[in-house]
Amino acid sequence: MAYDLEEQEKLEALKAWWERYGTLATAVVVVVALAVAGWSGWRAYQGYRANQAMGYFEALEDAARGVNGPGGADAATRIKAASDTLRSEYAGTAYASRGVLVAAQALEEKKDYAGAQRELEWLVARKDQSTLQPVARLRLAGLLLDQKQYDQALAQLNNPPAAFAALFADRRGDILAAQGKRDDARAAWQSALAAMPANAALKQIIQLKLDALSGA
Structure with a gap:
C-alpha cells in the first residue's frame, strides 16, 4: 500500500515518538x-x-x-x-x-x-473517634460518679469539645454536688444553662437542680 509524502512523514513521526516514549507509555x-x-x-x-x-x-x-x-x-x-x-x-x-x-x-x-x-x-482513648469519644467521656464520668470516684469522674470532663460544653458542665455540677461543694456545683450548672439553647429540654432539669440546691 503506497503512502503519500505527508502520510509517510506522519508515520515516521509516530515511529520516532514510539521508539522514544513507547516503553514509558506502556508502563x-x-x-x-x-x-x-x-x-x-x-x-x-x-x-x-x-x-x-x-x-x-x-x-x-x-x-x-x-x-x-x-x-x-x-x-x-x-x-x-x-x-x-x-x-x-x-x-x-x-x-x-x-x-x-x-x-x-x-x-x-x-x-x-x-x-x-x-x-x-x-x-475514651480513641482519639480518632471524635464523634463518639465525648459521649464515652460523659458516660464514664457518670459511671464513676455512681461509684463515688469523684476525682476520676471530674478528670473525664476536662477540656470539653465546644458542642458538649453544656453537657459536660451539667455532669460536673452533679459530681460537685455529690461532693458537697454547693457553690462549685451551682457555678457549673449555671455555666451549663448559659451554654444551652433557650428551648433545650435539659434546661428545665438543670433549673430544678439549682432550685433544690438553693432550698437545701
Missing part, C-alpha cells in the same frame, strides 16, 4: 490499570470487613436485649466476646465504637461496672 498504562484494580480490590476488602463488623455488632445488640432476662449471665458473656472482637479486629470501623457504647450500657444494667468501665475507657 503508565500498566500502572494505571494496576491502580484501578488495586483500588477496586481494596474497596471490596473494606466492604467485606464492614459486613463482618456489622455481623458482630448485630450479635452484640441481640445479646444486649437479653441481658436482663433469664439468660442474663450468658448474654453478658456474649456481649463481651462480641465487643472484644470488634475492638481488637475492627477498631477502625464505626461498629466498634457504637458497639462499645451498647456493651457498656448493657453491662452497667447488669451491674458489671468494671466491665462497663473497661468498654468506655477503650473508646
Whole structure:
C-alpha cells in the first residue's frame, strides 16, 4: 500500500515518538490499570470487613436485649466476646465504637461496672473517634460518679469539645454536688444553662437542680 509524502512523514513521526516514549507509555498504562484494580480490590476488602463488623455488632445488640432476662449471665458473656472482637479486629470501623457504647450500657444494667468501665475507657482513648469519644467521656464520668470516684469522674470532663460544653458542665455540677461543694456545683450548672439553647429540654432539669440546691 503506497503512502503519500505527508502520510509517510506522519508515520515516521509516530515511529520516532514510539521508539522514544513507547516503553514509558506502556508502563503508565500498566500502572494505571494496576491502580484501578488495586483500588477496586481494596474497596471490596473494606466492604467485606464492614459486613463482618456489622455481623458482630448485630450479635452484640441481640445479646444486649437479653441481658436482663433469664439468660442474663450468658448474654453478658456474649456481649463481651462480641465487643472484644470488634475492638481488637475492627477498631477502625464505626461498629466498634457504637458497639462499645451498647456493651457498656448493657453491662452497667447488669451491674458489671468494671466491665462497663473497661468498654468506655477503650473508646475514651480513641482519639480518632471524635464523634463518639465525648459521649464515652460523659458516660464514664457518670459511671464513676455512681461509684463515688469523684476525682476520676471530674478528670473525664476536662477540656470539653465546644458542642458538649453544656453537657459536660451539667455532669460536673452533679459530681460537685455529690461532693458537697454547693457553690462549685451551682457555678457549673449555671455555666451549663448559659451554654444551652433557650428551648433545650435539659434546661428545665438543670433549673430544678439549682432550685433544690438553693432550698437545701
